[in-house]
Amino acid sequence: MSEPLASSPTPDEAEASAVVVPADLTWRRMHPVTPAVKGWKVLAVMLVIAAQQFGNNLSEAGQLLHGRTWLIAVGVIVAGAVVGFGYAAIAWRMTRFAIDDEAVYLHSGVLFRQQRKARLDRLQAVDVVQPVLARILGLAELKLEVAGGTGSGVSLAFLNEDDAGVLRTELLARAAGVRRVEGAVVPPPVPEQPVLEVPPARLVAGMARSGATIFLVLGVIGLITAVVWSGEFGTIFVMVPAMFGFVAFYWGRFSREFNFRAAISPDGIGLRHGLLESRSQTVPPGRVQALRLTQGPLWRGPGWWRVEINVAGYSGVDAQSTENVLLPVGDRDQALVAIWLVLPDLGVVDPRALLTSALDGSGDEGGFTTMPRQARWLDPFGWRRTGYVVTDRALLIRSGWLIHRLVIVPHERTQSLSLEQGPVQRKLGVASLVVHSTPGPVSPRVPHLLASVAGELMTEQAARARTARASAGPELWMSPTGDS
Amino acid sequence: MTSHVVPAGPFDPPDVNWAPVSRKLASARLSMTAIVVGVPAVGGAVAALLSGIVWLWVIPGVFVALGLWAAWLIPRQVRAVGYAERADDLLIRKGIMFRSMVVVPYGRMQYVDVQAGPLARAFGIASVQLHTASPSSDAAIDGLTPVEATRLRDKLASRGEARLAGL
Numbered sequence A: 001m002s003e004p005l006a007s008s009p010t011p012d013e014a015e016a017s018a019v020v021v022p023a024d025l026t027w028r029r030m031h032p033v034t035p036a037v038k039g040w041k042v043l044a045v046m047l048v049i050a051a052q053q054f055g056n057n058l059s060e061a062g063q064l065l066h067g068r069t070w071l072i073a074v075g076v077i078v079a080g081a082v083v084g085f086g087y088a089a090i091a092w093r094m095t096r097f098a099i100d101d102e103a104v105y106l107h108s109g110v111l112f113r114q115q116r117k118a119r120l121d122r123l124q125a126v127d128v129v130q131p132v133l134a135r136i137l138g139l140a141e142l143k144l145e146v147a148g149g150t151g152s153g154v155s156l157a158f159l160n161e162d163d164a165g166v167l168r169t170e171l172l173a174r175a176a177g178v179r180r181v182e183g184a185v186v187p188p189p190v191p192e193q194p195v196l197e198v199p200p201a202r203l204v205a206g207m208a209r210s211g212a213t214i215f216l217v218l219g220v221i222g223l224i225t226a227v228v229w230s231g232e233f234g235t236i237f238v239m240v241p242a243m244f245g246f247v248a249f250y251w252g253r254f255s256r257e258f259n260f261r262a263a264i265s266p267d268g269i270g271l272r273h274g275l276l277e278s279r280s281q282t283v284p285p286g287r288v289q290a291l292r293l294t295q296g297p298l299w300r301g302p303g304w305w306r307v308e309i310n311v312a313g314y315s316g317v318d319a320q321s322t323e324n325v326l327l328p329v330g331d332r333d334q335a336l337v338a339i340w341l342v343l344p345d346l347g348v349v350d351p352r353a354l355l356t357s358a359l360d361g362s363g364d365e366g367g368f369t370t371m372p373r374q375a376r377w378l379d380p381f382g383w384r385r386t387g388y389v390v391t392d393r394a395l396l397i398r399s400g401w402l403i404h405r406l407v408i409v410p411h412e413r414t415q416s417l418s419l420e421q422g423p424v425q426r427k428l429g430v431a432s433l434v435v436h437s438t439p440g441p442v443s444p445r446v447p448h449l450l451a452s453v454a455g456e457l458m459t460e461q462a463a464r465a466r467t468a469r470a471s472a473g474p475e476l477w478m479s480p481t482g483d484s
Numbered sequence B: 001m002t003s004h005v006v007p008a009g010p011f012d013p014p015d016v017n018w019a020p021v022s023r024k025l026a027s028a029r030l031s032m033t034a035i036v037v038g039v040p041a042v043g044g045a046v047a048a049l050l051s052g053i054v055w056l057w058v059i060p061g062v063f064v065a066l067g068l069w070a071a072w073l074i075p076r077q078v079r080a081v082g083y084a085e086r087a088d089d090l091l092i093r094k095g096i097m098f099r100s101m102v103v104v105p106y107g108r109m110q111y112v113d114v115q116a117g118p119l120a121r122a123f124g125i126a127s128v129q130l131h132t133a134s135p136s137s138d139a140a141i142d143g144l145t146p147v148e149a150t151r152l153r154d155k156l157a158s159r160g161e162a163r164l165a166g167l
Helices: A034-038 A040-054 A058-064 A069-094 A132-136 A161-175 A200-208 A211-230 A233-257 A332-342 A351-359 A373-378 A423-428 A451-471 B024-051 B054-080 B118-122 B146-163
Strands: A096-099 A103-108 A114-119 A125-130 A139-145 A154-160 A193-198 A260-265 A268-273 A278-283 A288-295 A305-311 A325-330 A387-390 A394-399 A404-410 A416-421 A430-436 A445-450 B082-085 B089-094 B099-105 B111-115 B126-131 B139-144
Touching (some): A034 A069, A034 A154, A096 A161, A103 A154, A193 A325, A193 A332, A200 A325, A211 A233, A268 A325, A305 A332, A373 A423, A387 A451, A394 A445, A416 A451, A430 A451, A451 B099, B024 B054, B024 B139, B089 B139, B118 B126, B126 B146, B139 B146
Antiparallel strands (some): A103 A114, A125 A139, A125 A278, A260 A268, A268 A278, A288 A305, A288 A404, A387 A394, A430 A445, B089 B099
16 A cells, blocks of 8 residues: 555553443554645635625625735735644644454544544445546545434544555445455455446436426526516516525536446445546445435426435435435336435335336325325325335335325334324324434325324334344455354 | 224234333423413413403413314324334334334444433433434334433343344
């Protein structure tokens, strides 16, 4: 490895009391170019502040720069750079990490020291992220998600590109339960089988037919009407901020989901995407907590679907993040492949027929239990579609009239269940079942079922979840004995 | 023990013995309400008295009405709360108007919290909150006696440990 290997300094005894750290670890540092990549943040923040101060008054800013004031400006920039890069350099000095068979250890922090231990048997996902600058310099950030709530993951930034890849392979092998013999060669990356690919043309077409486009067209029509009606051309400028929003939305989606590819390997699902910042995710088997297929009204014609997943550790709160996307846009076959990636066995004889009725069907075809007729006023258009079906492996929830949705929750991934009933629902004799999943875009919910059906479903799901968990695969997915 | 609020239905599964929470929870919540409602009511009454404007009496009137409504509602709400330890999961039921029942499998619990604020301590009650990997599992039991809270916490923790699976 080209990584500078620190000469394994024993951690400070006083510090070590918080996290039990084995003594024989080999400590490593991040790549020495890291401060140069990270140090720009202070300058970027200064630039943003400056832009906010002077953004709407450029001439005033120009006047300020007359005379000697530009010297001060340069001084401030230089000071910012010194602070930024200096801090990043010290932070680099203070940061080191080590791995053993059980965990990844990360020590960091300049003023407030932090020691973090991420248990590998709790590993939920490993990402290799390369922001533009890091990509140019051949660096990469390795992120481990361990499902301990927000900020519990470990981020190793930045490593040499190749080292990051090797380290990922090694971590996944250890997390899978492959014990490493001291001095043995690093296991080669497991072979990947590419299964999904989204060409840029499809991505653009998908965005052009997205819900945002409908709003954009409606907005433009409304604007033209307003201009014609009022006769004042200035009305157009009202739309300028909104236009920026749309451009940012389209660009963000395009750049993040560009060149989307999914592959399957013994280590789980591999996802790669990104135009400027490239992201390569690995989600080990059994780590997907729930998935959702969505189809907007304009996607109905070509039969396209978007597939999103819940993975513990991927918070999904940030709308800008693509880490929860399993398929940005794809036709029916690709969507079915995406489901197969997560659930190779759906627990029915004819999964294709079931999924066809789950995606496009309505009523009780395919064994679905839908909302009772008396509750149709609660969902006047979608009540025939809203329903669920239970297979041996998962709960499928179909809903939505304008936007078709299908949510799939594997039984062994059910966290807890709850039954809810408001006054109107009680009058109509219905209740909603909520399935609690880890944080993410998917929040499974079967609304307005016949009260007795909902109660029964809750009891059954609790039992199914229990038996499914008991027979679920081991956390260490390659360990012959397993630990479950 | 459930006869006064619960009609048979999905919220009353068979073979479940619901344990009620302490009535002191009602007292604690009522005192809290008394503070929240009482202060503006008194303030409004004083203002109306001093100024002599008749319609100002509407303000204390509204607050008193709110307080009376709460005094009627809160004891019923507290009586509607129940929990049951089953072999593999914990059931928590609450609500009269908007009812909910949550089932938390022991194997899914990540950790258990016992909390008691100053008011709760004054009334001798505590609350137990169960956390799963899902933030939406709203599994809290308010108004347990400290002894019961500790017992429940220890029992849940040991049961969770015995059944703990991954995520």
